[in-house]
Amino acid sequence: MLANKELLKSSFDKGLDYDRFVALGEPQGHRPPWDDRYSLLELTSEQDALVKSFTREMNVLCLTGTWCGDCALQGSAMVRIAQANPEKIHLRYVLRCDEFADLVVKAQINAGFRVPITWFMAEDFETVAVIGDRTLSRYRSIAASQLAPGGVLITAPKPENPVREVLAEVLDEFERCQLILRTSARLRQKHGD
Numbered sequence: 001m002l003a004n005k006e007l008l009k010s011s012f013d014k015g016l017d018y019d020r021f022v023a024l025g026e027p028q029g030h031r032p033p034w035d036d037r038y039s040l041l042e043l044t045s046e047q048d049a050l051v052k053s054f055t056r057e058m059n060v061l062c063l064t065g066t067w068c069g070d071c072a073l074q075g076s077a078m079v080r081i082a083q084a085n086p087e088k089i090h091l092r093y094v095l096r097c098d099e100f101a102d103l104v105v106k107a108q109i110n111a112g113f114r115v116p117i118t119w120f121m122a123e124d125f126e127t128v129a130v131i132g133d134r135t136l137s138r139y140r141s142i143a144a145s146q147l148a149p150g151g152v153l154i155t156a157p158k159p160e161n162p163v164r165e166v167l168a169e170v171l172d173e174f175e176r177c178q179l180i181l182r183t184s185a186r187l188r189q190k191h192g193d
Contacts, residue, residue, distance in 0.1 A: 002127070003106040009125040011103045012061045015092025018079040024095060025066030033069055037076035041167050043084055051084035051174070056181035057123040058174075060091045063100065063107055064116040070134050071116045073163065077170040078118070089174070109133050120177040122187065128177045135169040137162060 022034045062078060064071040082091040094100050096115050107117040109132050117132040137159055159165035181187055
């Protein structure tokens with residue numbers, strides 16, 4: 001999953017903002033899940049304040065698909081987060097397609113080409129973190145429904161609102177990456193703080 005800085009920057013530069021990316025999907029089939037998730041994922045005042053407190057710029061590149069339900073959920077969560085602090089969070093989406101084959105082959109998980117895959121990068125496109133496929137709460141839910149009793153390692157309580165739980169998980173990753181950037185000796189020296 002390690003892509004070099006030049007490939008990430010080139011892909012980011014070709015990437016689309018949320019509205020242009022979602023417009024790529026079929027209006028009747030692909031678009032409604034994205035619009036629906038987006039409408040459910042407004043940040044709380046506490047979440048909004050957290051994102052507004054971010055001081056380091058970050059570039060976020062999401063390799064995703066308009067057809068994918070988990071992509072719609074995570075992608076909509078990401079744009080809500082980025083919209084809260086557009087001066088510090090620069091978010092782009094690229095479609096998993098032949099145009100981005102060089103990036104796709106770097107994004108395998110468990111020997112498969114899954115979506116979404118998201119790269120969090122510093123202001124200069126150095127990789128900070130990569131996350132991919134479903135979030136923990138989504139996998140817990142899938143495991144609980146697909147595995148025999150006792151097949152799940154830990155039984156976590158079912159989230160009250162699974163959609164908002166994914167937002168919280170995605171926000172945790174944004175915060176984690178922001179703290180990596182904020183405490184980075186390299187960036188602290190560069191910015192004199």
